[in-house]
Amino acid sequence: MNVPFIDLGLQHESMRHELDRAIDDCIRHSAFIQGARVEAFEEAYAAFAGVRRVVGCGNGTDALYLALKALGMGPGDRVVLPANTFIATSESISMTGAEPVFADVDPITNNLTPSGFKAVDGAAVKGVIPVHLYGFPARLDEFLNPQSELAGRWLIGDAAQAHGAKIDGQDVAGLATVSTLSFFPGKNLGAMGDAGALVTNDDALADHAAALRNHGRRSKYFHDFEGVNMRMDELQAAVLTVKLHHLPRWNEQRRSLAIRYREKLAGLSGLSLPPPETEGTVAVYHLFVIETDQRDALAAWLKRHGVATGIHYPHPLPTQPCYRHENPDLSRFAVSMNKSRRILSLPIFPEMTWQQQDHVVEAIFRFFDDKKAH
């Protein structure tokens, strides 16, 4: 049996007529960029997440850039982010002229915590970007504590992997000053190309970001300031609106698969499982990431048994060639460094069958049995 890492073909076939109609509507109206469909999607996502404003844009990297720029981030400012995220989180900081400052993460949740934040030099730090990695909510409420080190700095949530994740009944996207989403095709809610959005309850911030993404204009040929072209395509908005109806069910399917993985893999020595959801948190399992010292051997074994896996991410950002000139002291990222050698993402996607999942679990058991036997 083959188990892919994700099966978008299956997802799209299951809703083919709805998608065809939405795309056909764009073609018939020659509606392609930042129009009624983008507005409709923004309103629909705002209702889904229970937030005031959603500003659609070209992708999740754009969303981070627009959020940081709209908050006034620029040269001379520093922004703290976790060492183990996708490079878009740090790139967007550099794009504004500010400096990314890496911090280590919590060994259980993989997320940035106030103590990780406190461990960095706080000089000129204007903001912090906790990433809800793998769809597991970072405790933004802990950052919002008035006594926290963060007081007076901006809190930006990177929710690219966490559409619909919740803390105490609230969507995580609504918990930061501004949060960002990626609709890269493989995300929990994915477009058929690039798309992204920022989310905020602050109308002035949303208006500013909306003008920024569209050449700094509020009307066709009137530019308050120089902006950029980071608009969302109508085709992507139309596709995303169709898919958004399915997102709550897809997230539940991911959560059921995660519960099943957890039950079946529990107690297997040599293997650690993702953190369980704590009281009040709802994770959406963009990825199901296990840890083992035998990661590379297990990945190769699973591949031989038809199971696709991934590593998110194999090289912590401070070790990347593009940041090496900063000569980072890697001992400051001990948790991220250690995890990068141990993490393995197993297949998890809403259309995954129990038979496929059992195949993955059995192959993992056989790997560890085989190891015991030798």
Ligand SMILES: Cc1ncc(COP(=O)(O)O)c(C=O)c1O
């Ligand atoms: C944590 C995180 N932040 C930002 C991004 C950037 O999103 P995009 O690829 O849509 O630019 C991604 C997506 O890959 C991501 O996983």
